[in-house]
Amino acid sequence: MSSQVDLNSPPGVDPTRASVARVYDYLLGGKDNYEIDRTTADQLAHSMPEVRDLALENRAFLIRACRFLATSADIDQYLDCGSGLPTAENVHQVVHRIRREAKVVYSDHDPLVTAHGRALLDDLNQVRYVEGDIFNPDSILENQVVQAHLDWKQPIALFFVATLHHHKGERHEPAEVMRRYIDALPSGSYVVISHILDPADASEDATAMAELMDAVRNGSLAGATARTYAEIGELFHGLEFVPSGPTGEPGLVPLVSWWPDGPRLKPLNVAQRLFVGGIARKP
Template sequence: MPTNDTDPNAPVGVDPTRASVARVYDALLGGKENYAVDRQVMREMTGAVPEVVDAALENRAFLIRVCRFIASQTGVTQYLDCGSGLPTAENTHQVVQRLKPESKVVYVDNDPVVLAHGRALLEEDERTRLIQGDLFRPRAILEHEVVRRHLDFTQPIALFQLATLHHYKGPRDRAAKVMREYVDALPSGSYVAISHFFDPQSEDSATTAALEDAIARGSLGGATPRTRDEIMELLAGLELVEPGLVPVIDWWPDGPRLKPHTGAQQLIAGAVGRKP
């Protein structure tokens, strides 16, 4: 693990003095591919909301459950995972290919560290690809030559936007337009999974505000929480799979919940929808 902000082994194009969303998330998950500046942001976040690690872990667990659901229940064998982040235990391709070995996955990210590590990991995997791209420019992603060559847009595709859209820094309604571009391009029978920083507009709003402030004061550039209605706008045109839009901890958990939820575990809401 790099121990200072000017790590000489940083991949070309990586600025180890600026925090990265992917590397901070990696740090929250206990990974090793992060720098001192990323861990400082993580400390600021955990200082504001000590249980924020729970939120990161729940988001990852949601990804794994969604992968299992789609691979085992829907017949979909193609995946476009936007903002995939750093490779860690149980990545999308590992989960779905264990259940359906023929599954193909394209990951999209714009972080040079993600690209360097991901491409090395996937070097000999013919069914999985990683491309560099800005997920907020849907046309560029959807028309990318690797995406078009690797995925068949005449057959259903699973699109993942997990913990990505709340990092968009433009107008609030632009995220919904971004999602409409993606959904419009998907064939009928495709599935879309979203998780998003959630503003419950309740007593938990104080927790949301504390975490939002910590992110804004750090070098990640902020994250925008959305209300239930605003997140539902991101899912326009989709038929939601039960139980609909809920905190990710409540989306088909692996077993009964014996412990009460923490405030942070309510901060990420998620849903899976099917395109008619």
């Protein structure tokens, strides 16, 4: 790693330690990452060769979710918690093609994300960025920018996309975090969650996920927690799930199966089977 990279690093960024946001950026084909991030991604790929599909399917799900919320659900306000680096097709880019006046707030705690997030403010009046700990709901919900930019009497779309499995506390704590956010949302709001899956059985998928979790735990990312369908469902706290497709039942599904853009012509690989999510509405 060159000293030039170190000199160009924003304040607070440690280019010798991998970042979830930068690893994700690398898997999506972005350029805002360091050698340690690429090495970490390669280590994860050694455990699960299809790991890049985790990132690709998650971004594709985010795009489809934004299109749904901006068109069918008529949502004009978006709060993206754990937004990551602004690689192609972020929330504001998707929804602004449909609803030009939609307001978006991004939040993350990564210093490099902060540097890029602040840059968004220079050109986009409808977009704000706040730095904070998304797992401390009050630090986001009580932020003056969040309170001022969004109308908390009108529906808001809340995104926790590929974030909750990175919570480093007790296994049950993300559900408590989500309860605080959901309680604060106005009626008619939507919650979007994606999460890695613990099959909770003796299948090959369960073995593959265990190996991936070991690789994450032993690497620079310091761990992640896969959860079962039931545990991920609890993160929504009884909200009304949107159907997962034209004939799909409301509930959680593999991300690739949530209102896909076309017919599935080949079987899902292990990464596609192990990343699930859904969208639910607050009455």
